[in-house]
Amino acid sequence: MDLDIQDRLETGAADYEGHDVHARGPLPKGPSEIDLPAAWGENTAPRRGLLRRNLLASLSGLVLLGAVSGAGYLYWDYTTHFESTDDAFIAARQFAVAPKVAGYITDVPVTDNEHVVAGQVIARIDDRDYRTALAQAEAQVAAAQASIENIDAQTAVQQAQVAANQSQIEEAKASLTFDQQQEARYRDLARTGAGTVQSAQQWQSQRDQQQASVKAAQATLVATVRQLTALKAQRDSAEANLRQAMAQRDQARLNLSYTTIVAAQPGRVVQLSAAVGQYAQVGTALTMFVPDDIWVDANFKEIQLDRMRPGQAVTLHIDAYPQHAVHGHVASVQPGSGTAFSLLPAENATGNYVKIVQRVPVKIVLDNPPADVALGPGMSVEPTVRVNPTPSLAQRLESVL
Numbered sequence: 034m035d036l037d038i039q040d041r042l043e044t045g046a047a048d049y050e051g052h053d054v055h056a057r058g059p060l061p062k063g064p065s066e067i068d069l070p071a072a073w074g075e076n077t078a079p080r081r082g083l084l085r086r087n088l089l090a091s092l093s094g095l096v097l098l099g100a101v102s103g104a105g106y107l108y109w110d111y112t113t114h115f116e117s118t119d120d121a122f123i124a125a126r127q128f129a130v131a132p133k134v135a136g137y138i139t140d141v142p143v144t145d146n147e148h149v150v151a152g153q154v155i156a157r158i159d160d161r162d163y164r165t166a167l168a169q170a171e172a173q174v175a176a177a178q179a180s181i182e183n184i185d186a187q188t189a190v191q192q193a194q195v196a197a198n199q200s201q202i203e204e205a206k207a208s209l210t211f212d213q214q215q216e217a218r219y220r221d222l223a224r225t226g227a228g229t230v231q232s233a234q235q236w237q238s239q240r241d242q243q244q245a246s247v248k249a250a251q252a253t254l255v256a257t258v259r260q261l262t263a264l265k266a267q268r269d270s271a272e273a274n275l276r277q278a279m280a281q282r283d284q285a286r287l288n289l290s291y292t293t294i295v296a297a298q299p300g301r302v303v304q305l306s307a308a309v310g311q312y313a314q315v316g317t318a319l320t321m322f323v324p325d326d327i328w329v330d331a332n333f334k335e336i337q338l339d340r341m342r343p344g345q346a347v348t349l350h351i352d353a354y355p356q357h358a359v360h361g362h363v364a365s366v367q368p369g370s371g372t373a374f375s376l377l378p379a380e381n382a383t384g385n386y387v388k389i390v391q392r393v394p395v396k397i398v399l400d401n402p403p404a405d406v407a408l409g410p411g412m413s414v415e416p417t418v419r420v421n422p423t424p425s426l427a428q429r430l431e432s433v434l
Contacts, residue, residue, distance in 0.1 A: 177275035
């Protein structure tokens with residue numbers, strides 16, 4: 034018999050024996066017929082509150098188990114498919130902007146941290162001296178061209194003289210031939226007595242004179258031709274002078290253009306030191322320049338590179354702008370750790386060796402860099418790379434086979 038029912042039975046029996054016999058009605062005849070809960074008016078329905086509490090506890094346990102399982106799966110999926118690091122910074126090939134010519138600065142149309150486009154003026158240098166040098170160089174070019182034209186005119190005259198000398202030689206040769214024929218005729222006449230010896234001697238003298246004339250004409254032709262050669266050499270020298278003058282002119286023109294210092298590519302002017310009235314020396318930095326072409330250098334541990342490949346998607350969290358969602362992709366992985374390319378690389382072959390996990394720089398290119406904020410070298414970034422999952426055993430066997 035249930036203990037609760039037994040206690041109630043004993044209490045009812047005591048009441049019956051002692052005091053109020055008729056309060057609860059007549060007792061049943063035998064113990065087997067006693068139904069105290071019904072006799073005392075108690076509720077005989079099952080206790081639904083306990084069942085309800087057990088059901089809610091079971092459902093809560095199932096929900097908690099599902100939440101824990103889901104969290105565990107998400108953590109497993111994250112650790113399996115993603116690699117991240119907090120050792121990452123924005124990088125760029127920043128450089129100093131310096132003039133190639135010296136002079137006083139007359140204008141600085143930009144200010145600190147201003148964004149400029151390619152070709153925009155950063156500073157101007159007084160160009161009066163350089164304009165004068167350019168005018169002088171252009172005058173030297175004109176003088177060299179005039180000298181060449183003069184030599185060309187002399188060459189034309191000399192070529193005409195050569196043609197005239199050649200005509201004189203032909204004429205002298207023709208006269209020499211006639212004199213030779215006359216000298217031979219009169220010599221034969223003098224031998225036969227039909228002519229005088231004096232006539233034969235005169236034509237012989239005439240022949241000799243004509244031969245001398247031919248030789249003189251030939252010598253004159255040679256001298257004229259040599260003069261043409263000298264004129265050609267003079268023209269070559271004049272052309273060299275012209276090229277030199279043109280080079281000086283081009284250099285003067287370049288120097289004049291260097292007085293206007295412009296941006297070679299889009300970017301920002303940083304640490305501007307140029308001021309109007311300042312004397313700028315050649316090679317002295319007027320400002321630092323940070324191009325718009327930036328990327329992220331992420332130093333991952335070498336144990337994180339097993340499944341990291343170029344082209345994989347990257348989510349970037351920039352510490353300075355946490356509200357901006359920036360995406361990118363892996364561009365390349367440096368073939369070597371960062372310490373290997375440092376100024377004083379570690380020498381592990383000496384002393385006691387303790388293995389340390391190395392960091393390897395990974396270049397990450399930004400796909401959608403925010404345009405409304407300033408990004409520059411050194412800013413901290415936390416990249417998360419979506420890496421390829423670990424291949425299964427079947428995939429490994431398939432790749433091997």
